[in-house]
Amino acid sequence: MMAQYHGLKAEAPDCLLFYRMGDFFELFFEDAHVAAATLDIALTSRGDGAPMCGVPVHAADAYLARLIRAGHRVAVAEQVETPEQAKKRGGSKALVARKIIRLVTAGTLTEESLLDSRSANWLVALAEQGARVGLAAADISTGRFELASVPSASLDAELARLGPSEVVIAEGSEGPADAVIASRGSFQSGEGERLLKARFGVATLDGFGTFDKAALAAAGGLLAYLDRTSQGGSLFLQPPTPRTPEDHMAIDAATRESLELARTQSGERKGSLLDAVDRTVTGAGARLLAADISAPLNEAQAIEARLNLVGRFAEDGTCRDRLRGRLRALPDIGRALGRLVAGRGSPRDLGQLRDGLAGARDLHEMLGQLDGPPALLTQLMPRLRGHGALVDKLSRALVQTPPIDASDGGFIGEGFDAALDELRSLAGDGRRAIAVLEARFREQTSISGLKIRHNGVLGYHIEVGARFADPLMRPDSGFIHRQTLAGVVRFNAPELHDLAMKVAQAGNHALAAEQAHLEELIDLALGQRDPIAATADALARLDVAAALAERAIEGGWCRPEVVPHACFEIEGGRHPVVEAAVTASGERFVANDCRLSENARLWLVTGPNMGGKSTFLRQNALIAVLAQAGSFVPAASATLGLVDRLFSRVGASDNLARGRSTFMVEMIETAAILSQASERSFVILDEVGRGTSTYDGLAIAWAVLEAIHETNRCRCLFATHYHELTRLAGRLEALSLHHVRAKEWKGDLVLLHELASGAADKSYGLAVARLAGLPKPVLARAKDVLARLEKGREKTGGIAAGLDDLPLFAAATEREAEAPDPLREALGQIDADSLSPRDALEAIYRLKGLLGGTGA
Numbered sequence: 001m002m003a004q005y006h007g008l009k010a011e012a013p014d015c016l017l018f019y020r021m022g023d024f025f026e027l028f029f030e031d032a033h034v035a036a037a038t039l040d041i042a043l044t045s046r047g048d049g050a051p052m053c054g055v056p057v058h059a060a061d062a063y064l065a066r067l068i069r070a071g072h073r074v075a076v077a078e079q080v081e082t083p084e085q086a087k088k089r090g091g092s093k094a095l096v097a098r099k100i101i102r103l104v105t106a107g108t109l110t111e112e113s114l115l116d117s118r119s120a121n122w123l124v125a126l127a128e129q130g131a132r133v134g135l136a137a138a139d140i141s142t143g144r145f146e147l148a149s150v151p152s153a154s155l156d157a158e159l160a161r162l163g164p165s166e167v168v169i170a171e172g173s174e175g176p177a178d179a180v181i182a183s184r185g186s187f188q189s190g191e192g193e194r195l196l197k198a199r200f201g202v203a204t205l206d207g208f209g210t211f212d213k214a215a216l217a218a219a220g221g222l223l224a225y226l227d228r229t230s231q232g233g234s235l236f237l238q239p240p241t242p243r244t245p246e247d248h249m250a251i252d253a254a255t256r257e258s259l260e261l262a263r264t265q266s267g268e269r270k271g272s273l274l275d276a277v278d279r280t281v282t283g284a285g286a287r288l289l290a291a292d293i294s295a296p297l298n299e300a301q302a303i304e305a306r307l308n309l310v311g312r313f314a315e316d317g318t319c320r321d322r323l324r325g326r327l328r329a330l331p332d333i334g335r336a337l338g339r340l341v342a343g344r345g346s347p348r349d350l351g352q353l354r355d356g357l358a359g360a361r362d363l364h365e366m367l368g369q370l371d372g373p374p375a376l377l378t379q380l381m382p383r384l385r386g387h388g389a390l391v392d393k394l395s396r397a398l399v400q401t402p403p404i405d406a407s408d409g410g411f412i413g414e415g416f417d418a419a420l421d422e423l424r425s426l427a428g429d430g431r432r433a434i435a436v437l438e439a440r441f442r443e444q445t446s447i448s449g450l451k452i453r454h455n456g457v458l459g460y461h462i463e464v465g466a467r468f469a470d471p472l473m474r475p476d477s478g479f480i481h482r483q484t485l486a487g488v489v490r491f492n493a494p495e496l497h498d499l500a501m502k503v504a505q506a507g508n509h510a511l512a513a514e515q516a517h518l519e520e521l522i523d524l525a526l527g528q529r530d531p532i533a534a535t536a537d538a539l540a541r542l543d544v545a546a547a548l549a550e551r552a553i554e555g556g557w558c559r560p561e562v563v564p565h566a567c568f569e570i571e572g573g574r575h576p577v578v579e580a581a582v583t584a585s586g587e588r589f590v591a592n593d594c595r596l597s598e599n600a601r602l603w604l605v606t607g608p609n610m611g612g613k614s615t616f617l618r619q620n621a622l623i624a625v626l627a628q629a630g631s632f633v634p635a636a637s638a639t640l641g642l643v644d645r646l647f648s649r650v651g652a653s654d655n656l657a658r659g660r661s662t663f664m665v666e667m668i669e670t671a672a673i674l675s676q677a678s679e680r681s682f683v684i685l686d687e688v689g690r691g692t693s694t695y696d697g698l699a700i701a702w703a704v705l706e707a708i709h710e711t712n713r714c715r716c717l718f719a720t721h722y723h724e725l726t727r728l729a730g731r732l733e734a735l736s737l738h739h740v741r742a743k744e745w746k747g748d749l750v751l752l753h754e755l756a757s758g759a760a761d762k763s764y765g766l767a768v769a770r771l772a773g774l775p776k777p778v779l780a781r782a783k784d785v786l787a788r789l790e791k792g793r794e795k796t797g798g799i800a801a802g803l804d805d806l807p808l809f810a811a812a813t814e815r816e817a818e819a820p821d822p823l824r825e826a827l828g829q830i831d832a833d834s835l836s837p838r839d840a841l842e843a844i845y846r847l848k849g850l851l852g853g854t855g856a
């Protein structure tokens, strides 16, 4: 047996091996140690001392879920023949054949119990091709399949958008630290193209869109990995959709994290923007909303289309309530379909398709009565119907609530198949005849406690109390002794045997008939897989639109207006997450305006700690995300020009608690903004520069602000404690000063959280410290120190002395640009077309010499 075990283990060395033995999956050796520790189950050992532990087959899903969540992958080795078959094949000592039937990994789950119904479950494969990375993403629980090719620099942003459960890369290539390494062979564009064509049965991929080599190579890696995990079995993939990152607002990983779009910085959904917005009533709706918020659109028309639908549901409360009420009752047909395609479907999944598709048809009828439907609704409508024949068949075939487990039958309803009904009635007749026989035996033996019972070992048998058993033991009694237990004795009888045979036979035949129907019904449903998936998507879109309308009404949100010029005008804007927290603690959230335009695109925000600067910055970034995701926004009015890229950076010390963010990271991230932000971008910078010494920090913040103003020319909100920066207002015409208001009242600091124009008059640092309970002697001492510092500042002009005659940023950058670069000049003088190979080689040596500073 161990030879067989090691053989299987060698097939999946990077997985824990679940080795089926009877009613258990057993794990051995190191696997047993890992599983026992993760699952908190007893570690035992075999006769030969090998460590082992086991989990019961019927409860395997729950254990699998825990192992997967702990980051493991599991290979499931099943028995693929019965002990009888094994004996027939190889004699009495033959070992039952076993085979790995599936690798269970985080990115390839379909089981309801292993998945979060409100989150997508992405498996991503990456393939490097020069400066680009191909990205293939599949969620086989719903069949979604996307292919993209992105510049290497955008990879992190794409991965952060998807939040994949599992990433696969080719050996020797770069990727996330926990990525699964697969063999290089399949990560080739030719292989990818071949596998795609074979899977979707097409001669060309043109019908799906255009994919470059990087995307095809990633598809190759993904399909080969899926094939390995399913061990050649089927799984649900819709045709690939090409994804063009340019169609969406670019949001890099650091910005997502800082804005807490789908998860908070501690990794939870609660407290994120998504959580504050989500009022969806179906799992599929929740998944789509998460995708929408993670990838806001970049095209006004598409945004308008979504907003029109949300607007319609916002206006019509009755329609919205009815729609949401019906959607709430619908099963998750997308995932039911995924399980059916993967061969893990149950009668209950068919029941879910029946109910979900019938529900979609009802919604079609209901929504069809709306006057002047928005264009997006008109587009969705045809996808809600067209399943009449399938629904009809499933309705006639299945019982009201079909079971998950098909093995006991009982899922095909009465009246669907006359032959099945006949078999069932035969079994029923048999059982009734057995009841009659029991009465007759009682009369005949005069044992009133005599019973006919049934169990898995003896089948039907007669049971009497031990003290009544003697007469039945006699050879001529007509009863045959089977078993004596403490207190009872069990018998059989020829008549009972005959009847039992009939019942069993009819039962087996009925079960076989039900299984045949199940297969046929599953085939029928799978024949409609694409239209069913389209219906599932349409239902999800309706849920998202109605949920956003619900949220808008609940919070008094407004419909944003998207305009062609790069403005950002928000009246009475609010932060949905902070507002909820502030309101919950009985306070009032103060709404604030933000007005950026092409000529006034940079706001420098000052004011005391805890005054609300970060909240103000973030709420505006979130409003941009929501608006472009097609949602109403938390404001009285909002007009904005499309944002192509969104950046949010927070000064290093704010994040030190996480032990990750250092000044270095802050600078790397700031560098990314300066190199990537365009005139259409929106940037929030929160106390950038404060992670280092005052002089260095101020100098960096100053230069960054100037560069943003002069070079990037994007819309930007910049919060700072460096009051010296306010001097920039006189030099940069598109920069204006603002502050969060505070006042001292009877010696106490009152934070008003209200934005006003101009710079803050004081920094109130000591007042905040007092509010925080700093000891009195320390405060008094700090006051003294401050007084001296301020005196010094008056005399010398403070740390910003001398900044006033600093040359303009443009002049400084010109100077930088003017400095001659000998390498550049030498390169410019080469006439590439006239070079012989020998000249070229010499030129390379010369240039290399220049690079080293030695000349040539």
Ligand SMILES: Nc1ncnc2c1ncn2[C@@H]1O[C@H](COP(=O)(O)OP(=O)(O)OP(=O)(O)O)[C@@H](O)[C@H]1O
Pocket (backbone or CB within 6 Å): 578, 582, 588, 589, 590, 591, 592, 607, 608, 609, 610, 611, 612, 613, 614, 615, 616, 740, 753, 754
């Ligand atoms: N507009 C508002 N209305 C009501 N309360 C607010 C508002 N903005 C912020 N707050 C409250 O003030 C707290 C501090 O806000 P925030 O973190 O934005 O201040 P800050 O000025 O950035 O502080 P620091 O400079 O210390 O980082 C929030 O947690 C919230 O409770």
